[in-house]
Amino acid sequence: MHRPAFVIWFTGFSGAGKSTVAGELARELSRRGVDFEVLDGDEVREHLSKGLGFSREDRDTNIRRIGWVARTLAKHGCVAVCPVISPYRATRDEIRASCAFGGEPRFVEVHLRVPLDVCEARDVKGLYRKARAGEIRGFTGIDDPYEEPLRPEVVCETHRESVAESAARILARCEELGFLPPGPPAP
């Protein structure tokens, strides 16, 4: 049996940089030889939640499924990296609680704290435009709430720091929590 790994859970608005920072983090974990899996909200939806919409209930169902898979992977020694908007605090806290092994919480909540107007100006996928035009309903930040984490392990402000800086701070925090051994020097 492996020692449990842990879950790195990214939360924040669409366009805050979750997948980008997760991708950078994944490269660094790979470089360190750490076993990991990225469970991207949109991709996992295809496998686990086809047919679900974006109502509060459907979102929660999708998020809980990702959380369950993440927890199961972590239990078996694989670091689960989850970039998921996950707008509701109670649901995130529920997943955090499920990611405790032998009473020890192994959950790193990373809040991508980027102002909505910055995310909307980026509008990488053109979703904000559609949400403003009423073509998408229940869009987080526009007509659906986002509940900020109260005590996230890491806060990243991707409008004020580079992707590499965000990823480095997350890794440093994982080391500090004892979840990762100190990493090798950057190449």
Add this chain to the structure above:
Amino acid sequence: MHRPAFVIWFTGFSGAGKSTVAGELARELSRRGVDFEVLDGDEVREHLSKGLGFSREDRDTNIRRIGWVARTLAKHGCVAVCPVISPYRATRDEIRASCAFGGEPRFVEVHLRVPLDVCEARDVKGLYRKARAGEIRGFTGIDDPYEEPLRPEVVCETHRESVAESAARILARCEELGFLPPGPPAP
């Protein structure tokens, strides 16, 4: 990164002994120090497929989700043990195809080949009675088809051999396929 593990996929009628044999197998894997996870069809349904029914489409969706989680676990070095009725051949074959790593298939299909009348006589969960009474529709073997595997890695006839014998034969086949090292002698 871990070397990929593999998937042990049990298929057969309700009452054929899938969960029982999987449980015995799990005890032996545990004794050997092999990292594994049992993804039981009914339990996983609760986490991944609440709200889905037993139509062909809904069953397939549930089975594909289990397959996706099993594949992901196996990819990370955890043996996934899946007792799931999984009545349709094409869907099982699709999951088999997805469980190839570096071109090498790592999928052990175990057919619990037990005559329907034996399973119905056992009726552990009282489901056959309900299906016969028309209280459950689309029940495999009663009013929904079961497509036998054409080339399963293992066939277990739990009405002719003990649970321990079935489990031992599955383990022997996994060793033969090179998926498990030869086990220690039984205690």
